[in-house]
Amino acid sequence: MHNFGLPPSATPVMTGGLADSVFETALGNPGLPQIARRSHDSPGTWTQVSAAQLRDEVVDLARGLIASGIRPGNRVAIMSRTRYEWTVLSCALWSLGAEIVPLYPNSSHEQVAWILKDADCVGVLVEDEQGVMTVGSVCAGLPRLRHVWQLDSGSLDELVERGRPVPAATVDSLRRIVLPDSTAVIAYTSGTSGHPRGCALSHRSLASTCDTLLDGWRHTAASPGEQPAVLAFLPFSHVYGLMVQGLCLRGGLLMGHEPDLRAESLAAAFRSFRPTYLYAVPSVFEKIYKSFLTAAERTGRGTLFERAARTAQDYAEAAEQQRLGTGPGPGFDLKLQHALYERAVYRKLRDSLGGRICGAVSGGSPLNRELTLFYAGIGIMVHDGYGLTETSGGITAQPVGREKFGTVGRPLPGTDIQVAEDGEILVRGPSVFQGYVNDIPGTRASLRDGWLATGDLGRLDSEGYLSITGRKKDTIVTSSGKSVAPSVLEERLRVHPLIHQAVIVGENRPCVGALITLDPDYLPHWRTMVAAQADAPSREAREQNAVLQEVTRAVAAANSFVSRSESIRVFRILPEPFDPANGLLTPSMKLRRDVIVRRYATEIDAMYQSSARTRVKSLSDEPVSWEEHEENEDDVFRRVR
Structure with missing residues (x-):
């Protein structure tokens, strides 16, 4: 076996649950802008929510949940797109020691019925009338399901009113007994074959990845002295989206929510919110590139764009060779061409994304090397990473200043990775899940002597960079x-x-x-x-x-x-x-x-x-x-x- 790992980073020892960061930030820096909410009257206008305001909303909603009978260990599903209310509700539930079961809003009736029953949910929050109809059609087989709340009908406001008689101290008392190893999320796998399986993720496992990334990579998320700003549009129903939310809440990053994944909606959100950092999946980076190309061709500048793109890739590749010690770096002519295209093309491309993006992360699947070179060449360094639901998000990332494109980087500090003789990637570390819900044989098959068998195939080079070559079952x-x-x-x-x-x-x-x-x-x-x-x-x-x-x-x-x-x-x-x-x-x-x-x-x-x-x-x-x-x-x- 090929094995590689780095010693853990010096992050503070976790003593409570994920909701603690909301309360700690509000106590230490109450005026810090924590979230930006889009105005209902003016979609291009964002109103900031301070850390203290977010904390108060979380407490008020938690009181309503207590009044509704939600108790520590209860499981509540959230079936909604990425919205501000998702963040408030998840923190409120975590402050009570309840467990969240994320559900994709486009899940089928069969998927909803299976997950709600398998997870034994007592409540579910849906976004709209369609969600109510989907859950309603399967309620007969869910005797434990007591609550169906609908976001767009004002259910959260009703919960807040119901909780007025509950003392805020009750929330604080429940929050303080939540332990790091308590289960925070039951995240269901995609179910590409057979039923989805619920991965039990603890508060510690979800926090460990976020804290490690913040410790080593936060300084790349904005210009010096500027608060990083992240537009969260990835589904919080997926562990990658949850990781982005955790990074923002635990790291003091300003977070905006964009529920609409259509290209025109994302483009408008980029221009108005103006993020400093981008978390996305390869398909998003591919769509952005295609939108650049389409815009250039429509204005008769397609040939110019193609030349600029090739120059960006050549420049980034030469710079990569220089930082890895395998080449001298960009030559004079290449530097000159790159500088000309910076003024004529690259700056305009960055402006179309809000003008402030200084870096990005790609996850979910490996990003094409040529595409990574393109983005690096136009001034947006994309750190490709690797993770899965069972690892609470990322377990590898490109090291700052030693990025090697075409790989998914090196293991995060504190995480060990092996590649077995058959090419399967094995992982061990603090972010690995607790096991599959109601599936002891499946858990035993995946967790072998402390190592998680990922089902992914890959290879490690001599410096510990991991390349993903495919899925074992595919x-x-x-x-x-x-x-x-x-x-x-x-x-x-x-x-x-x-x-x-x-x-x-x-x-x-x-x-x-x-x-x-x-x-x-x-x-x-x-x-x-x-x-x-x-x-x-x-x-x-x-x-x-x-x-x-x-x-x-x-x-x-x-x-x-x-x-x-x-x-x-x-x-x-x-x-x-x-x-x-x-x-x-x-x-x-x-x-x-x-x-x-x-x-x-x-x-x-x-x-x-x-x-x-x-x-x-x-x-x-x-x-x-x-x-x-x-x-x-x-x-x-x-x-x-």
């Missing part, structure tokens, strides 16, 4: 016995602006294939560019041929990063994206691979059987199929390449 074995990790190819395909999603297939098939969806945001713009280059009678045929050419180029580019036997030989473009609504993505936006393969079994069979000629159909209603002769594998390979 590995594809072709009929020739070749094992293929699909994540590398899928990641490379998504870099192309026209491609939205990709699923690699090929289990027991003669070669690797791909199911591809087109980006619904970029496609209309791309169609406009293609249409402008053709006469009306030939426009549709030109567009469809251009789609095939672009996707073929993207496939060839992806193939250049893997061996010949792992390369994509056939692919099919699907007519609609994978989505939670059609059951092909989990609520946390992970691919349901088994479901996708079953749903598109006919298309996959046709893709491999192939026809003697290419058939191109309308993008608007039927799949575009790209099919090859199968008489010679080398012919297929050459045509895809």
Whole structure:
């Protein structure tokens, strides 16, 4: 086994629960702006909430929960988007020693019924009438569920009124008996196969990651002397989102909430809130890049942007070599080009994100190296990290000043990582979960002699940098016995602006294939560019041929990063994206691979059987199929390449 770990950082010993930080900040710095709330009358205006105001709201809501019969150890689900009320309610529940069960607001009836019953919830907060209907449809099988509160109907205000007779000292007394190792959150896994499993996360495990990151990375979150500001838009239903909330509350960062994940809503929030630091997942960084490209092409500056992007990547790569001691750094000509594009391009790109972002973190899955180089080159250093629900968030991060792009960094101080002989990543540390709720065999299978078997595959280099190569259960074995990790190819395909999603297939098939969806945001713009280059009678045929050419180029580019036997030989473009609504993505936006393969079994069979000629159909209603002769594998390979 390959093993790597760093000694723990000198963070203060935790003595209570997660809610303590709200009370301690209010006591020590009551006027500190803790949260910024968007004005109802003016969405572009943000009103600051001080640490003392937040504390008082938490106490008032906690009193109402006590009056409603919520007791230490009770479990309450929160089924809402990322909103201010989510933060207040979670802190109120933690101050009582209650446990939170996050639920995605887009969860299906079956998922809601399973989680509420498995977690034995006594209450659930929903956001709107749709949430009430979803929970109401499954209430008959949940005898322990006593409360259903609706945010948009004023339920929290009613709770506050109900709690007026309860002394504030009662909240303080309950808060002081919450122990660090008490369970704070039951976070359910995505359920990509089978039922979701509830991970019991303690106050200590959730706090340890936040405190370690604050100790080593907080100074990168804003310019010197400036309070860091973070726009929280990742779902608090996911442990990554909870980690962002914890970082803000424990570190005194100003936090704003953005519940709407549509591109235009996020763009408006960036401009008005003006964050100094960005926490996101790779798909967000990909969308931002595509929005930059689209805006440039619409103004006739597409070529300029592409040149500026290449210069940014070259500059960042040279700077990376310099800080890692493997190169001299950017040369004079490169520095000059970079300086010119800084004034003409890069500054404007940063301004579109509010103008104050000085760094970022990417998590959830590895970020493409070329994309990381681009952001670093335009002045936004993205620290890629790695973690999972069972580790309460991040367990690796890029060390400041020693970032190595294409990896997810090194283990956080106090965390040990091993890579087993079969490539599986094993983790040990204070952030590891307590176990799966109601699943002792599953807990024993995952926790082996104190080490968590993550199910992820990776490798550690000589300096302890971790690279993720895929999921153990996702590995594809072709009929020739070749094992293929699909994540590398899928990641490379998504870099192309026209491609939205990709699923690699090929289990027991003669070669690797791909199911591809087109980006619904970029496609209309791309169609406009293609249409402008053709006469009306030939426009549709030109567009469809251009789609095939672009996707073929993207496939060839992806193939250049893997061996010949792992390369994509056939692919099919699907007519609609994978989505939670059609059951092909989990609520946390992970691919349901088994479901996708079953749903598109006919298309996959046709893709491999192939026809003697290419058939191109309308993008608007039927799949575009790209099919090859199968008489010679080398012919297929050459045509895809």
